[in-house]
Structures are given as C-alpha cells and as structure tokens.
Amino acid sequence: MDILLIVGLWLDGSAWDDVVSALEPLGHRPVPLTLPGQGDGSASATLDDQRAAVLAAVDSASGKLMVVGHSAACTLAWLAVDARPERVAKVVLIGGFPSADGDSYADLFELKDGVMPFPGWGPFEGPDSADLDEEARRTIASAAIPVPEGVAKGVVRLVDERRFDVPVVLVCPEFTPAQAKEWIDAGDVPELAKAKHLDLVDIDSGHWPMVSKPVELARLLAAAAAEA
Numbered sequence: 533m534d535i536l537l538i539v540g541l542w543l544d545g546s547a548w549d550d551v552v553s554a555l556e557p558l559g560h561r562p563v564p565l566t567l568p569g570q571g572d573g574s575a576s577a578t579l580d581d582q583r584a585a586v587l588a589a590v591d592s593a594s595g596k597l598m599v600v601g602h603s604a605a606c607t608l609a610w611l612a613v614d615a616r617p618e619r620v621a622k623v624v625l626i627g628g629f630p631s632a633d634g635d636s637y638a639d640l641f642e643l644k645d646g647v648m649p650f651p652g653w654g655p656f657e658g659p660d661s662a663d664l665d666e667e668a669r670r671t672i673a674s675a676a677i678p679v680p681e682g683v684a685k686g687v688v689r690l691v692d693e694r695r696f697d698v699p700v701v702l703v704c705p706e707f708t709p710a711q712a713k714e715w716i717d718a719g720d721v722p723e724l725a726k727a728k729h730l731d732l733v734d735i736d737s738g739h740w741p742m743v744s745k746p747v748e749l750a751r752l753l754a755a756a757a758a759e760a
Contacts, residue, residue: 533621533757534593536612537564538586539742540603540628541638541684542650542676544571551742554750560757563597565589567608569680575647579637579686586612596621598757603628603739604638607688610695610723617694621760624753626703627739629715630723633690637683648684650676659706660739668743690723699729701756703749705737 535555539547545564555562568585569577586608590597599620601609610630613620631637641651653661653669661669702724704712709732716724724730733752737745 533760534561534563534595534597535753535757536586536589536593536597536599537562538567538599538601538605538608539564539570540601540605541640541648541679542570543672544675544677546571547675547740548742550746551750551753554747555754558750558754560754563589563593567605567683569683570677575678575680576682577680578682579688582608582683582686583611583615587615590616590619593619596760598622598624598753598760600624600626600753601628602626602742604640607631607637611688611690613698614690614692614695617692617698620698622699622701622756624701624703624756626741626749627705627707629702629721631688632722633688635688637686637688638679639685643681643684644678646681647678648681649678656739663738663744664740668740672740672743695723696726696728698727699731699760700724700727701731701733703741703752704732704734705741706739709734 537548545566548564552562568574568581590612599609599612606625606628607630609623613623641648741749
C-alpha cells in the first residue's frame with residue numbers, strides 16, 4: 533500500500549528517511565512529502581498550497597492509500613481525508629490532533645519577518661524531547677526551516693462529513709493513550725470525538741519518533757496499513 537508521510541512544522545520530507553528505509557522491506561511504498569514553504573524555498577507558501585500538495589500526492593497514488601500526519605500536519609492529513617474520503621483507506625495521526633473548521637493551522641510561536649522560526653528547545657523540554665540526545669537535537673534544529681506566515685496562520689476549512697467514516701489511528705508518543713482519551717472525551721478534540729473508528733496506539737518516544745524510534749514507528753505504520 534502507498535503510505536503518504538507528512539511531517540510537521542519546520543522539517544521537510546527527509547525527516548522520514550529512516551522510517552522509509554524500515555518500511556520498504558515490509559512491503560509498502562512510503563511517499564515522504566516535502567511541503568511548499570518547508571523545503572522548496574518558498575517563504576510565501578500558504579496553507580492552501582500545502583493542502584494542494586497533499587491532495588496531489590493522494591491523487592497520484594495507486595488505489596487507496598494510508599495518509600500519515602505528524603504533529604501540526606495531523607491537520608493536513610485530516611484535510612486530505614475531508615477532501616478525498618473515498619481515496620483514503622486509513623489516516624494515522626502522530627503526536628497531534630486535527631484542528632476543527634475555522635481554527636488556525638499552527639499559529640503557535642512568534643513570527644519574525646513573515647515566518648515562524650523554530651523556537652529552540654525551550655518549549656519542548658520534558659516528554660517532547662527527553663528521548664533525543666544532543667546530536668539528534670542539533671540535527672533537527674540545524675535542519676529546521678522557518679514556516680511561512682501564510683501556513684502558520686492559515687484557516688482550516690472542513691466540509692465533508694464523510695471524513696468521520698475513515699478509520700483513524702492516533703499514535704501517542706509524548707502522551708499516553710489514556711491521556712488522549714481523556715482529552716477527546718472532554719471535548720478538547722471535537723474532530724476525533726466524531727470519528728466512527730478510532731484506535732489509540734502507544735509508542736515509547738518523544739514528539740519526534742521518526743528520529744528517535746524510526747524502526748518501531750515503521751512497524752506500527754505497517755501494522756496499521758495491514759489492517760486497512
């Protein structure tokens with residue numbers, strides 16, 4: 533099965549390299565996506581541009597595919613489900629939750645000169661980054677690409693209720709499945725509260741398992757695809 537891999541803020545498709553290497557021998561075709569504004573040199577990219585790139589990848593897949601979103605890009609994965617519910621066999625969300633209609637995509641950190649730079653490790657101290665050694669931190673930080681303002685402040689639009697019929701796997705890295713269930717039950721994640729098929733899966737990692745636990749993540753994704 534084709535598995536579309538969409539990385540979160542500041543990184544490009546190469547963030548998935550180790551996951552791709554582990555997934556291919558398991559019989560799947562991983563497709564890591566470099567998003568507009570996050571690796572193609574376009575600081576004027578918008579959320580609509582990123583959504584269009586995701587949908588182009590979905591449309592070029594052979595048959596139904598599994599869409600994987602990491603962190604903020606869980607919303608991009610969900611936008612793909614909303615736009616192409618008949619093409620997505622399953623969606624996997626890693627360490628993040630889909631924004632609701634009308635929410636901003638990722639207006640999370642200070643903007644400078646029209647972009648949102650990586651804010652350093654301060655905001656991510658604790659469970660997010662506890663499993664990253666200094667080399668991994670340096671690698672992520674040095675590769676970080678400032679996210680265009682048009683992406684960070686883009687407004688999410690969801691229109692097709694059929695998105696709730698697509699099976700969802702929520703991978704829980706720096707938080708536990710029990711915590712995720714509590715947040716969903718409390719109404720903090722309205723999109724997932726309406727999902728008709730939702731599985732919560734634990735992985736013993738911080739926020740970037742594609743860096744710290746790529747083999748384990750690949751096995752988890754392969755298992756999810758096998759059940760799709």
